[in-house]
Amino acid sequence: MKIGSELESYVLGHSDEELVRLERQAEIFSEATEAILSLAGLRTGMRVLDLGCGVGDVSLIAARLVGAEGRVVGIDRAEEALSTARRRVAAAGLSNITFESRDIEALQDVEPFDAVIGRFILMHLPRSAAILADLKSVVVPNGLLAFIEMDISSSSAVPPMPLFTRCLDWITTLYRRAGMEPDMGSKLYGVFRAAGLAPHLHGICRVEGGPDATAYDYVAETIRTMSPNLQKLGLATAEELDVETLSARLRQASLEADTCFVFPRFVGAWART
Numbered sequence: 001m002k003i004g005s006e007l008e009s010y011v012l013g014h015s016d017e018e019l020v021r022l023e024r025q026a027e028i029f030s031e032a033t034e035a036i037l038s039l040a041g042l043r044t045g046m047r048v049l050d051l052g053c054g055v056g057d058v059s060l061i062a063a064r065l066v067g068a069e070g071r072v073v074g075i076d077r078a079e080e081a082l083s084t085a086r087r088r089v090a091a092a093g094l095s096n097i098t099f100e101s102r103d104i105e106a107l108q109d110v111e112p113f114d115a116v117i118g119r120f121i122l123m124h125l126p127r128s129a130a131i132l133a134d135l136k137s138v139v140v141p142n143g144l145l146a147f148i149e150m151d152i153s154s155s156s157a158v159p160p161m162p163l164f165t166r167c168l169d170w171i172t173t174l175y176r177r178a179g180m181e182p183d184m185g186s187k188l189y190g191v192f193r194a195a196g197l198a199p200h201l202h203g204i205c206r207v208e209g210g211p212d213a214t215a216y217d218y219v220a221e222t223i224r225t226m227s228p229n230l231q232k233l234g235l236a237t238a239e240e241l242d243v244e245t246l247s248a249r250l251r252q253a254s255l256e257a258d259t260c261f262v263f264p265r266f267v268g269a270w271a272r273t
Contacts, residue, residue, distance in 0.1 A: 024214070024217065024218060024221065025057070025218065026055070026057035027214075028206065028214055028218060028263070029057075029119075029206075029266060030057070030061065032204040032206070032266050033057070033058060033061050033119060033148060034061045034064075034065070035202075035204065036146070036148055036202055036204070036266075036268030036270075037058075037061060037062060037065060037117065037146060037148075037268075038065060039200075039202055039268070039270075040115075040117075040144060040146035040200075040268065040270035041115075041144055041146075041270065042062060042065040042066060042115060042117070042144070042146070043065070043066070044065075044066060044067040044069055044070060045066060045067065045069040045070050046065075046066045046070045046114040046115055046144075047066075047070060047071045047072075047073075047113050047114045047115075048062045048066055048070065048071070048072045048073070048113060048114065048115045048116075048117060049072075049073050049074075049075065049107075049110070049113040049115070049116045049117070049138065050062060050072060050073070050074040050075070050117050050118065051075060051104050051116060051117070051118035051121050052075070052076055052104065052118055052119075052120075052121035052124070053074030053075060053076045053081075053082075053085060053099065054076055054078070054081045054085070055081050055084040055085050055088065056074060056084070056085030056086075056088050056089060056097070056099070057119070058074075058117060058118070058119045058148075059072050059074040059085065059089075059097050059099070060088065060089070060092065060094070060097070062117060063089075063094050063096050063097045066096070067096075068095075068096055070096060071096050071097075071098075072096060072097045072098075073097075073098055073099075073100060073113075074097065074098070074099045074100070075099070075100050075101070075102040075104070076099070076101065076102075077101060077102070077103060079101055082099045082100075082101060085099050086099055104121075104125070104131065107134075107135075107138050110138060112137075112138060112139055112140045112143065113138060113139050113140070113143065114139065114140055114143055114144065115139065115143060115144035115145070115146060116135050116138055116139055116143070116144070116145050116146075117144075117145075117146045117147065117148075118147050118148070119147070119148040119149075120148070120149060120150065121147070122147055122149055122181075122184050122188070122191060123149055123150075123175070123180050123181045123182065123184040124180055126179060128181075128184075128191050129190075129191045129194035129195045130195075132145065132147075132191060132192065132194075132195035132197070133194075133195040133196055136195070136196075136197075136273045139273055141273065142272050142273060143272065143273050144270060144271075144272060144273075145192075145197065145270060145271055145272075145273065146268065146269070146270035147188065147268070147269055147270070148266065148267065148268045148269075149184035149185040149187075149188055149267055150182075150183075150184070150185050150264040150265065150266055150267070151182075151183040151184075151185040151186050151264055151265040151267065152168070152171060152172055152175070152182040152183060152264045153168070153172055153182060153183050153264075154183070154185075154205075154262070154264055154265040155168055155261070155262060155263055155264040156168075156261075156262045157254070157259045157260070157261055157262075158259065158260050158261075158262060159257055159259060161250075161253050161254060161257060161259050162253075163249060163250060163253050164219070164250060164253075164254075164259075164261070167219050167222075167223055167246075167250075170223060170226065170230055170235060170236055170241075171222060171223070171226065173235055174226055174229055174230055174233070174235060177233055177235075178229075185203070185264070185265050185266065185267030186265070186267065188201065188267055188268075188269035189201060189269065191269075192269050192271055197271035197273070198271055199269040199270060199271045200269070200270055200271065201267060201268065201269045202267070202268050203265055203266065203267045203268075204265075204266045204268075205262060205263060205264075205265055205266065206263040206266070207260060207261065207262050207263065208260065208261055208263075209254070209258075209259060209260030209261060210255075211251065211255060213251075213254070213261060215250070215254075215261040215263070216247045216248075216250040216251045216254070217247050219246070219247075219250060220243065220246040220247035220250065221247075223241060223243055223246055224243040224246075227241055227243055
């Protein structure tokens, strides 16, 4: 995947902190991901390819859905993430998942799968519709293509909270400057149609509040991993970000205003070839 040359190849990087953030993200979106993949038609015995698998969140969910009779292959270009994914699979005692370091745009030699899936991956691909069209050749006839994305801009704090709004602006601005689409969820229909597919869609939204809300740490960890690029592009100074205290400041402001957080709209789209 190619993004702005002045940025790292993945704006969140692959540091230990980012890998931890991805695992926390998995906890937040696990139930919604499983629900969408079930609706899409992942079933026992299927052979599934997980694109941009990262630390293995979606691969693990898919493996549960396809069972011991099925098989999941996760691919990613980041060896750091794949090492974490392999450790997680070993800890879970699963034998129906393998991971490969492979480019998404180099899948011509793979044996066709029953399904190709991915979460938060199309937002990184400027040629998303063309790549989705190419993926039709990677599945068996009447095979399944199922992808999940977010509309990050749809996230909000109610009542409004200036610090949260500022964080959201930093996140979405950096994604756009990097040539990525932070609101790919609502664009899935158009991407599938442009790829010659007739998609079904389903949306889910998480809402939470109170002292134990996951939003504080999740937002702060996202800003932490974005911090080098936010500073590199002049979008924020280290003092403005103050990442070491950000989670605590978000929690304090939220409790003072009795705020609830509306997480980004979580959208799944799937189609048969």
